[in-house]
Amino acid sequence: MARTLVIGFGNDMRRDDGAGRIAAEKIAATYDDVDLLSLAQLTPETAEVIGDYEVVFFLDASVNAKRVEVSEVLPRSGCRSGSGRPMSHTLSPQQVLDLAVELYGTCPPRVLLVEFPVSDLEFGCELSPSTRKMIDEFVESFSAVRPREGGPAEVQAQAASVSPSPGRP
Template sequence: MDGNRILVIGYGNPARADDGLGPALVERLEALGIPGLTVESDYQLSIEHAAMAAEHDIVVFADADGSASEPFYLKPVGEEPPGSFTSHSVAPGGILRIARSCFDASPAGYLLGIRGEVFEPFTEGLSPAAREGLEAALEYLPRFIAEHRGQADAADPGGATC
């Protein structure tokens, strides 16, 4: 194996201003052409992403966070406990749990939350705060990916904030 297979899934609706931070991050990451990195974007997480997650060693879930106090944070995310409510969408922990239950795979999960402020419908573009968070996350994430690609065991120091 060449190293850990890393997947970044950015999700959100770009037509709801900062809600589109996840897809915006993925678009920029894709342009960087980082070796060994798979990227995916969608309006929301859904069950089929578990099949994709199961084919990777590390999964980074990138989403906007309207309550974040810092421009971005990256923290480990575990499997979702039973009992949480569900909708058409699935939480990152749910994706990890489905990956294990259905595909016997246990990728390490990380949640990349990028600070957003504006979530109005039919509003295009990112707010200044969201742009700041996006740039900070993009400055950090390639280093994270490079550091983790070579690690067979994805034990992590615990994420990062900026």
């Protein structure tokens, strides 16, 4: 079984909104044992594949994040009522995980959400310098952030630009 899957999602034609995808692609190019999914958005199909992995990273852009934030995504019980909003074809990482648990009975031991701050969401493919720098630092520190094989379930944040957040309900 492959150990780690990185899922980057966002619009790579709206500059920093593509931060998650670019970061995921760089991680997959840097680390041989990491599989990659680069997506415009998360869909129900994503739920089918994550159960094959021990560690899943969702990488996204965030207008609220002030620095790179890493948080744990935990499965919710009774996600029928917790889905919260009308859904069509686009899902949040939480919903992807809930679907994986409910539909396929699979739950990766570790699911982490990484959010990159954004400063430019205009049309274009180039990242802003600040977001690009944070992505590069994150990719460099990825082996430290990544849960170690068989290691304890804790979010590690050794890089200065990475701040761990509490797990999401």
